[in-house]
Amino acid sequence: MEPDPQTLAQFHILPQPTYVDSLRFLPPLSAFDRHIAVASFNSDTSTPTLSLNSITPPTPTTPPTLTPQSSFTPSSRITSLKTTQTPQQNPLIAASTATGSVHILFPNSVDGSFESEVSVPDNVLHLGRVTCLDLLESGLECVSVGEDGRVNVISVGDSGLDYRRVVDGKGLVSYSAVRWASPVEFATGGLGNCVQWWDLRRGGTPVSQFKGNWAQGATSGIIHSIDIHSSRKHTCLAGGSNGNVFAWDLRRPQQPIVLSGVDNGETATCISESDVWEVQYDTFMSASDHAKLSSKGVLPAMICSEDGMLAVIKQGEEPTELLAENCAINCFDIDRHNPSDVICGLEWESIAFLTRT
């Protein structure tokens, strides 16, 4: 589908020679450079790669270009990729893999090369797939969750990585998403649309949890992604199977606000019926949007889905479709320092770059 010129000023598809597993903007290393980290997988040679690319933004006549600057080969396919966004300090890239390792990389702010890399090898933190990790904004700690039901907190120090296990579910639970809320609190998501809230000061059991079976009797699902906004730490934005996107407020833990999805015939619109792969609060807002925001409502959220949707959902409004592709949109990232720009990883071995009006 041709994107709507009302919402998009620029839209480009950059074909890649490999499958894009995940991608993230890096904070500007210098005034002119913009970089993105791309986790990709070459299925012909079975090699995973984490590459750092400089991106030249598009001009009215030329498309944007990605120039690989440096690359790193992790032990196996990357399952989750996060970056720190504080512009004053050197950025950090954290990646987890399908065989249980976690890698932390330090890009050089001058030439975009990888200065150093520290990692925890396979099967130490997790047995098997690390499904998700999240990096504290300070870059000092990283939380990882896995299919094996373990939750680990990894400390990034000068001497290397150190970790401690918050809980070992011993396979009785499987986690699929995690997100920091504060340096001592985080939220996890897992099977059965379950969201749990953890407080490191209170040991190895969740402080609060929500078993998401509001679609009673119908098939349950998996939470694929969680986001928490720094200004509203008590609300988790979660997205998962069957197009479900909801906000879970710790203060009303049994009543999630369904933003999209099947809701027993309730009011929420359904933008997609297939898996919502990633959710992020949308930081790009016009002045009128700001005015409309109440302190109670859920902040606008961007989602991408298996059926090729990239859309912005605002509570009580019709969702805005940014893209409707013929293939799945596996991941996206909003440039924190230039929120009109969004990159997405498409199933058909390409990266889409879009600029909103």
Added chain:
Amino acid sequence: MPGLLTNSGDSSSIVPYSPTTTTPTVYTLHHGLTSPITPRLSISWSRGNSLRVTVFRSPETASNSGDDEAGGKVVDLKLSGEDFDSEISDAARWRRIAYGSVAPFAHLQNKKNAMAALAELRHSVSYDGEWSKYVLEYSKQISSLLGSKKSSPPSLIEDPKTVLKFEEPSSLKAAWELLEIFYADKQSHPWIPEQLVDWLSDYDALFSGQVPSVHLRLVEFQAELINMQAVENEPAYWQAISSALAVGWLDIVVKLLRLHGSYQLNQLGVRETENGLVEAVAVLASKMPRMRVDLPSGKLGECYNNKSDFMRAWEKWRAQITKLDCSAFWLQCNHNQTKENLKNLLQLLLGNTSTLSSATCHWVELYIAHFLYIRPFTSGLESMYVLAQKCIQLKPVSTHHKLMRLILGILEENTEVVLAECSRSFGPWMIAHATELLTAGSVEAEILLKEERDNLGGISIEESHRLVYAQVLSSHALTWQIAPIYLISCVKHGVGLLEILLYKQPAYHSQVLLKNIEICRMYDLDSVSSNAMKIAGVHHWKHGRKGAGVFWLQQAGDETRLNRIAQKLFDFVGKSISDESFEQWEGLIELLGSESRTAGGLEFLHKYRDFKKSLQQVQDGVSIDAARTAVEALILLMKNPSTPQRFWLPLMYDSLKLLNWQERPLLNVSQTNLLLNKLQELSVARLRPDFVEVALPPEASSSVRVALATNLGRAILEE
């Protein structure tokens, strides 16, 4: 070598095997097992072109060398064959074409189905006009995918010596455009000759690899051009011009003519007549009437889209040429080469067969020259075919280039040849997508392609090609997801093969499983997706991820396996278990319990869990409150009809400590009586043949009886 029988000449051989084949290539397999291994191998096809080799260690060595070594290894071998077309050997580029053609194909199929439904509704034949519009749209979309006509930005300072711009055309696109010209673009049929002229100018370079071509001649000339002083003295110069003129590349002709030495300022005075003649030929060439709607920018000629207008202009133009040919100025031209070659060019423009023949390199070029200068009105495939035969006679080739064979097949109106050529030279992608153009082209082709054939197992040629293409897509981890779109358009075997494809995917890989479920959701294949979920559930369960296992079994609604898991939980009843396994056991009850409809015995298990928990607390520290809670839980369990009879004794035996409580009796009279009654009921039941004895110490029953009796006595006393 599977299927190879010892007596290969024998009638019993399945596959004809010739022993003269070259020796097989040997590859080393890295399985990572330490020697010595007595290899026991299992070989099977995995996904796509991968071969799955399982190497087992022999049981003896496995038992000898510690436990830390694996008992075997599974290796996936990727077999990569030659790509069907060397041009698209770049796998990533090929996948891009595969991805891009999905949407146009699916869109066209939807339109087709919608139109068929509409036609059925109105009991009338579908609207051909509308349909050909959709087919053309489809064709254009596919064509744009195969490579864009690179309109390189016009440079401000054009190098006068650059005659030809180098581009790399693809023969796939060339073939597709040929099909489009003849089958899809019905509107432009009156302009087929001119379309072929354009086609050749875009793709003549493709012939260069196999036969000499005008394109090659121009490329060579351009290389020499830099070193030439007076071009008009060089035969190559005149040869290049006449060749370009013969195939109608008028812009190149004019550009080359203007390189003529007589244009130079210092020469102009001396060679005025000569220059006038050169310019006159250039102008005549650039004013050539063309039977077409328009011309792309930069191309020369004058367009006429009406036959009579064109005819008048054509006659007038030829008259001008003849007039120039007979002009007296030629006598005043002193440069002999210029004079002769210009006259030769005029002969070309007038359509002199032998001149055209010597100016062109292969028969397709000569064919185009005929359209341009001799028979601009050729129409109808039959007459076009006759003309092609004539050109082949004049310019024979030892072997036809694949595009030549395609042209001949089309002109011959032989759909089978066209199909065979598409399949042989351009592969499964081409043929699966081109059938849409062929069927739109003619009724006969449609019948040929859509007729069900016994020798193809009851499917049509069209379907068989789609199935083959779907197989190609299925063989790659990144393209298998688009195979369903092609399979679903196959009426006979599509759904069946789609199910097989989905079953073959490794469902234990969570991303693949979710993709699988999504595809099943789209095509209403509920049973397939529930099977995939079951496979995933069992896989997770076996690998110790009990939570994920139960989750997927619940999603699949697999009551049988969930019940079996619940039954396994009963095995713990009455056994002393470690803290850790109790935790596991408790967690599982939680998991199973979250779905209310599973396993009726769960209610019992929940109560048993409560009982067991308080009993454990009793064991940890001697607290009367914990003991009381345990007793309550025990009584609750014994009263409950859902508690299976076989657990009565184990439960009571477990609570011996409670029954023999030191300080005071914990059970009152009625509670003790209840338990005694149960014990009595058990001894009666023991007489029945279907009674199952529980594995407990033989004295269990009697010690419970004694404990109960003691307790009863103490309770009576207390009350």
